[in-house]
Amino acid sequence: MPGRLVLHVRPRAVLVGVCTLALLLVLAVLSLTMGRLGIPLGELWTALSGHADGKEKFVFEELRGPRLSVAIGAGAALGVSGLLFQSGTRNPLASPDVVGMTAGAGAGAVVATLWIPLLPLGVGAFAGAAAAAGLVYLSTGSGFAVPSRIILAGVGVSAMATAFIQYVVMIKDQDESLSLAGYLAGTLSARTWGQAQFVGWACLVLLPCALALGPRLRLMELGDAMTDSLGARAGATRSLAILIAVALCAAAVSAAGPIAFVALTAPQIARRLVGGPQGAVVISALTGAVILAGADLWVQQAGWLGDLPVGILTAALGGVYLGALLVKEWKKGSA
Numbered sequence: 580m581p582g583r584l585v586l587h588v589r590p591r592a593v594l595v596g597v598c599t600l601a602l603l604l605v606l607a608v609l610s611l612t613m614g615r616l617g618i619p620l621g622e623l624w625t626a627l628s629g630h631a632d633g634k635e636k637f638v639f640e641e642l643r644g645p646r647l648s649v650a651i652g653a654g655a656a657l658g659v660s661g662l663l664f665q666s667g668t669r670n671p672l673a674s675p676d677v678v679g680m681t682a683g684a685g686a687g688a689v690v691a692t693l694w695i696p697l698l699p700l701g702v703g704a705f706a707g708a709a710a711a712a713g714l715v716y717l718s719t720g721s722g723f724a725v726p727s728r729i730i731l732a733g734v735g736v737s738a739m740a741t742a743f744i745q746y747v748v749m750i751k752d753q754d755e756s757l758s759l760a761g762y763l764a765g766t767l768s769a770r771t772w773g774q775a776q777f778v779g780w781a782c783l784v785l786l787p788c789a790l791a792l793g794p795r796l797r798l799m800e801l802g803d804a805m806t807d808s809l810g811a812r813a814g815a816t817r818s819l820a821i822l823i824a825v826a827l828c829a830a831a832v833s834a835a836g837p838i839a840f841v842a843l844t845a846p847q848i849a850r851r852l853v854g855g856p857q858g859a860v861v862i863s864a865l866t867g868a869v870i871l872a873g874a875d876l877w878v879q880q881a882g883w884l885g886d887l888p889v890g891i892l893t894a895a896l897g898g899v900y901l902g903a904l905l906v907k908e909w910k911k912g913s914a
Contacts, residue, residue: 592862595852599865603651606872610647611639613880618643646767648775650875650889651868653767653831654841655782658867659789660827661842662849662859666796667820668723670730672904674843675708675828676897678733681839682740683711684832685763689747692759701777705829711736712825723817765838765890767875774834781830782864788823789860796820838890840897841867847904 611618611626618626618635625631626639661674675681687707691698714736719728748759761768795811803813828842845867849859852866874896875889 589853592853596861596865599852599862599869603865603869603872606869606876607647607651610650610872610876610879611643613876616642640772645770645772645775646875647872648772649770649778649834650767650872652775652778652782653835653838654845654868654871655786655864656778656827656831656867657838657842657871658845658849658863658865659786659860660824660831661844661867662846662863663789663792663796663820663824663827664842665846666799666859667817667824668729669800671847672843672901673729673733674840674846675824676839676843677737678715678729679711679736679740680708680825680828681832681837681842682737682744683714684708684829685837686711686740686743687829688833688836689744689759689763693747693751701781701830701833704833705826707740708825708829708832711740712821722814723821761888762836764888765836765893766888767835767871768886768888770834778830778834781827785823785827785830786860786864789820789827792816792820792823793860835871836888836890838871839894840901841870841893844897844900845870847900 608620608623611623612620616634616638618631618638622631622635626635626644631639657675664673664675664678664680665671675684684704684707687703687705687710688700689703690707691700691703695703715729715732716722718732718735719725721728723729744763748763751759795806795816798806798809798811799813799816801809806813806816831838846859846863848870849862849866853859853862870893871889874892878887878889878892
């Protein structure tokens with residue numbers, strides 16, 4: 580009927596979303612209750628409701644609560660950021676990591692922390708990510724329209740940002756360098772509720788924008804000419820998607836540091852689980868949160884890792900995944 584909003588829901592997408600959310604809740608409970616400092620399961624609701632005291636209150640409010648919240652928020656932000664970039668460029672290998680936005684956000688955060696103390700960390704991270712995206716856009720000679728050029732330009736921009744970060748680490752004194760190195764590795768230890776609130780508000784504002792952009796992004800898969808003929812304006816859609824992706828990436832980096840490969844792997848897993856683009860924004864957010872919360876639980880509870888920065892673990896696992904994805908794309912292209 581005229582004026583009625585019709586929402587198409589795929590049962591498979593709903594089932595995957597419910598299962599992924601359930602897995603995330605299980606990981607959250609394990610993160611709060613496992614280990615020597617874990618909150619007893621019987622006291623968990625008391626801690627969550629703010630009525631705990633003693634050890635349980637300290638562990639939840641100072642140690643594990645902010646850490647878990649940042650993991651969920653940053654993981655969701657990175658998952659959707661990667662999806663927007665891959666959909667906007669029609670390149671399954673594109674992500675904030677590969678095209679230099681994560682490294683650029685890290686460089687911007689370093690500048691804000693060490694040289695412009697009045698500049699909020701989130702603003703510095705956003706400026707760095709936007710500068711990296713701008714350099715990629717200009718250096719390809721065709722904006723974000725040619726996927727192969729985006730990857731090549733992104734590798735160069737990422738290398739420059741990484742070199743800048745390493746230079747800053749070298750010239751600072753030992754204490755500052757150690758603190759900076761931990762942040763740049765991507766760590767969730769010693770997080771605060773302020774950082775959790777920042778990335779949480781970023782997700783609350785930007786994820787609905789990504790959802791609203793979803794139908795136009797699905798049309799982008801048909802090619803620019805078809806997208807324009809259907810009235811979705813491919814250029815404007817791509818620019819808006821990348822702007823939202825930059826903001827989400829910056830929010831995640833400002834809260835948790837430049838955590839690698841979550842933005843690349845989460846959208847790929849989400850699309851395979853759903854079996855198509857429908858519902859991919861929500862599933863990508865949940866998948867990114869699951870990946871980061873699960874990886875952080877692993878580094879917390881595996882004693883042989885020594886509470887390793889979670890970014891090192893995601894980089895190691897993501898590198899294997901990227902290699903497998905490159906081989907698959909190569910075989911597809913040579914078939």
